[in-house]
Amino acid sequence: MSVVEAKVPAGFVPVYTRPKSLSEKRFTYCPGCHHGIITRLVAEAIDELGIQERTVGIAPVGCAVFLYEFFRCDFAQAAHGRACAVATGIKRANPDLIVFTYQGDGDLAAIGAAETIHAANRGENITVIFVNNQIYGMTGGEMAPTTLPGMRTVTTPEGRDVRITGYPLRMSEMLAQLDGPAYITRQAVFDVRHVQMARKAIVKAFKNQIEGKGFSLVEIVAACPTNLHIPPVEASRWVTEQALKYFPLGDLKVRD
Amino acid sequence: METGIVFAGFGGQGILLAGKVLARAAMEEGFEVTWLPSYGPEMRGGTANCTVVIADEPVGSPIVDTPWILVAMNGPSLERFSPRVAKGGLIIVNASLVSQKVERADVRILLIPLNDIAQELGEPRCANMVALGATVRGLGLFSLDPVLVAMEEELGTRGREKLVEVNRQALLRGYSFLNALR
Amino acid sequence: MKVLMRGNEAMAEAAIRAGCRCYFCYPITPQGELVEYMARHLPRHGGVFLQAESEVAAINMVYGAAAAGARTMTSSSSPGISLKMEGISYLAGARLPAVIVNVMRAGPGLGNIAPAQGDYFQATKGGGHGDYRLIVLAPSTVQEAAELVMLAFDLSDRYRVPAMILADGMLGQMMEPVELPEPILPQMIPPKPWALTGAKDRAPNVVSSFDLDPYRFREILRALWEIYREIERNEVRWEEYETGDAELVLVAYGTMGRICRTVVRQARREGLRVGLFRPITLWPFPSEPLRELSHRVPVLLTVELSAGQMWEDVRLAVEGRAKTPFYGELGGVVPTPDEILSEVKRYVRG
Known part of the structure; x- marks a missing residue:
């Protein structure tokens, strides 16, 4: 599938072009999903740091399963859930490579919790992009470990009851307790200012790896309008009004 | 020719080491050999045994129905393994720790106060080598020389000259014990 | 020069000599000596030794290292291998070469740590999900264990199919003199143009077992099964011992294979015409030579440390041309040569 590039009229300078690190493949994310922004930010960071030719990505299972095509x-x-273990194997086998994982909350915080915690604890010199949209998107909107109390999902049709299924898991706070990680931060992409902040954080997480500083994780609180069953603008508002109450933004650990 | 030797006792009595030294000596003498330990969740303090098979063709089964020699370093080992010893075989009993009688008339029995001899030598832990010395003599396949070399290699020489020397004495004592008996 | 080594240690040393430079593990008995040996020796060769947080993590680290083009290995014992099965299926699907050592113990469940052969089905019939095979090699001596580890790396690289060494607690724990194979030279490892090394001056490489299009995925799997057919044509290995005039042939592999060698010797001493057929590759299974044998040998007695797993492959190969009785022990109990010999005497008389 090729993308038709708009013709740039004489005298105009294109300021928003496709990052070099992205292929021509059109994203498979739903309209209004924050994944698209985040995927693009990762590509921009790779371009900015000039590391495309030595970067290896790990695609997860979840909405970003086609990442390798993008x-x-x-x-x-x-x-x-095994992305951090796979990344460990690649990075240990060839430390010259820049290795990143890109995982959702089900992948990273539920089935892959052990792999994530231990990679972080080892201070594995990798970069982890963690997209927390509080739901299993691809499989049809089931409860995630990050699902908010009272939030309706297909497996919590009456809303998440914390007495039955526990509380939203704050993975970044947990990881920030460890001595291993170099950088743990939580960002969002619901408006331009936050997109720019998230972009900077992602660049820093890759730069840390280049400089050998160790495990860096950027959590991004994102919206899944499809499974929230609300329009994209409302979904963004939902992030600010609901999700951020449980997942406050900011750096949780910065080791310099 | 295929000869099985079973060393058995408490964990910590150097059972596995005695077997390893014998296996290594047999290998250096050009025999085919296997050494098979019992292994369990206990690191120390449980029961331990190992089986050494020495042969002149590749060893098939590393476990033996009827060992030719049994070294019983404690009472439970004697009870467990003595019924299996081959007719005409040899049972070396640690007389320091074992009081019960061996109910076999068709095997040779050698009572050696292994721990007392080790104590005399000033190293209680070398009872296993006294037993091994007697085993080598009873086996009659090769002299004690390769066993002395194998023992040194197993123990390692770095800063352990004293230990090697006392184990050497232990092997010699065990070897000559059977001699004296005859 | 021969050295006295445990099976576990010999397999570790052989892996290093085969050029394995990335080893990931999780502790479990009875393969602990393999882990310890790697921890001591692999870093000295510039290799990566990493104790993972679980078997699941360890096999996925293997997946990563293999994807990066390294010769890589993991080892475990039965319960741990069950955990690795997910990753092994992914390795097979992504066509990644790797070596997995299973030092079998008795199961199911936690079972115990005594030697057993109850993982034959798991190793040879898939084990993980999906349509795939592993190359499965079953050593019966410490010497053979070292040699088959070297071979496992070669075959795995050549066909891009993961290879498993199916040993057991007895072989892992026992010591035998071993003549260690010469280390390979780095240039002997085949080039891996598919490996993830950074997309510099070439199109990006993708290591994946994923394709949503059934027709396209079918073609990928058809190609894979072509490879499996090629392996079946080229790589079948077995050993026959005293089968020439045999009236009964014992069929046994691994530790049971060597114990049956003693049975053959004892039987022959008593004038019984008994032989041994010992599969070395469990997949591909030596069906053809076994079929040949079944034309002239009336009884093929399968002996396993299981309730009869390889036995099914024996019967499939023989297709009723000979009697195919079974003798096995369960739970980690290892039959002695005498016990097997009494079973043999039910079928042959001197």
């Missing part, structure tokens, strides 16, 4: 760099597809 990027112009080497990619491994990991089993659900």
Whole structure:
């Protein structure tokens, strides 16, 4: 599928072009989903740092399962939750590579919690992009470990009852307790200012790896309008009004 | 020719080491050999045994129905393994720790106060080597020389000269014990 | 020069000599000596030794290292191998070469740590999900264990199919003299143009077992099964011992194979015409030579440390041309040669 590039009229300078690290493949994310923004930010960071030719990405199982089609760099597809272990294997085998994982909340915080915690604790010199949209998107909107109390999902039709299924898991806070990680931060992309902040955080997380500082994780609180069953603008508002109450933004750990 | 030797006792009595030294000596003498330990969740303090098979063709089964020699370093080992010893075989009993009688008339029995001898030598832990010395003599396949070399290699020489020397004495005592008996 | 080594240690040393430079593990008995040996020796060769948080993580680290083009291995014992099965299926699907050592113990469940052969089905019939095979090699001596580890790396690289060494607690724990194979030279490892090394001056490489299009995925799997057919044509290995005039042939692999060798010797001493057929590759299974044998040998007695798993492959190969009785022990109990010999005597008389 090729993208038709708009013709630039004489005298005009294009300021918003496709990052070099992205392929021509059109994203498969739903309209209004924050994944699209985040995927693009990762590509921009790779471009900015000039590391495309030595970057290896790990695609998760979840909404970003096709990630390897979107990027112009080497990619491994990991089993659900195992991205940090796969990244460890790649990075240890070839430390010259820049290795990143891109995982959702089900992948990273439920089935892959052990792999994530231990990679962080080892201070594995990798970059982790963690998209927290409080739901299993691809499989049809089931409860995630990050699902908010009272939030309706297909597996909590009456809303998440914390007495039955526990509380939203604050993965970044947990990881920030460990001595291993170099950088743990929580960002969002619901408006331009936050997109720019998230972009800076992602660049920093990759730069840390280049400088050998160790495990860096950027959590991004995102919206899934499809499974919230609300329009994209409302979904963004939902992030600010609901999700951020449980997942406050900001740096949780910065080791310099 | 295929000869099985079982060393058995408490964990910590150097059972596995005695077997390893014998296996290594047999290998250096050009025999085919296997050493098979019992292994369990206990690191120390449980029961331990190992089986060494020495042969002149590749060893098939590393476990033996009827060992030719049994070294019983404690009472439970004697009870467990003595019924299996081959007719005409040899049972070396640690007389320091074992009081019960061996109910076998068709095997040779050698009572050695292994721990007392080790104590005399000033190293209680070398009872296993006294037993091994007697085993080598009873086996009659090769002299004690390769066993002395194998023991040194197993123990390592770095800063352990004293230990090697006392184990050497232990092997010699065990070897000559059977001699004296005859 | 021969050295006295445990099976577990010999397999570790052989892996290093085969050029394995990335090893990931999780502790479990009875393969602990393999882990310890790697921890001591692999870093000295510039290799990566990493104790993972679980078997699941360890096999996925293997997946990553293999994707990066390294010769890589993991080892475990039965319950741990069950946990690795997810990752093994992914390795097979993504066509990644890797070596997995299973030092089998008795199961199901936690079972115990005594030697057993109850993982034959798991190793040879898939084990994980989906349509795939592993190359499965079953050593019966410490010497053979070292040699088959070297072979496992070669075959796995050549066909891009993961290879499993199916050993057991007895082989892992026992010591035997071993003549270690010469280390391979780095240039002997085949080039891996598919590996993830950074997309510099080439199109990006993708290591994946994923394709949503059934027709396209079918073609990928058809190609994979072509490879499996090629392996079946080229890589079948087995050993026959005293089968020439045999009236009964024992069929046994691994530890049971060597114990049956003693049974053959004892039987022959008593004038019984008994032989041994020992599969070395469990997949591909030596069906053809076994079929040949069934034309002239009236009884093929399968002996396993299981309730009869390889036995099914034996019967499939023989297709009723000979009697195919079974003798096995369960729960980690290892039959002695005498016990097997009494079973043999039910079928042959001197």
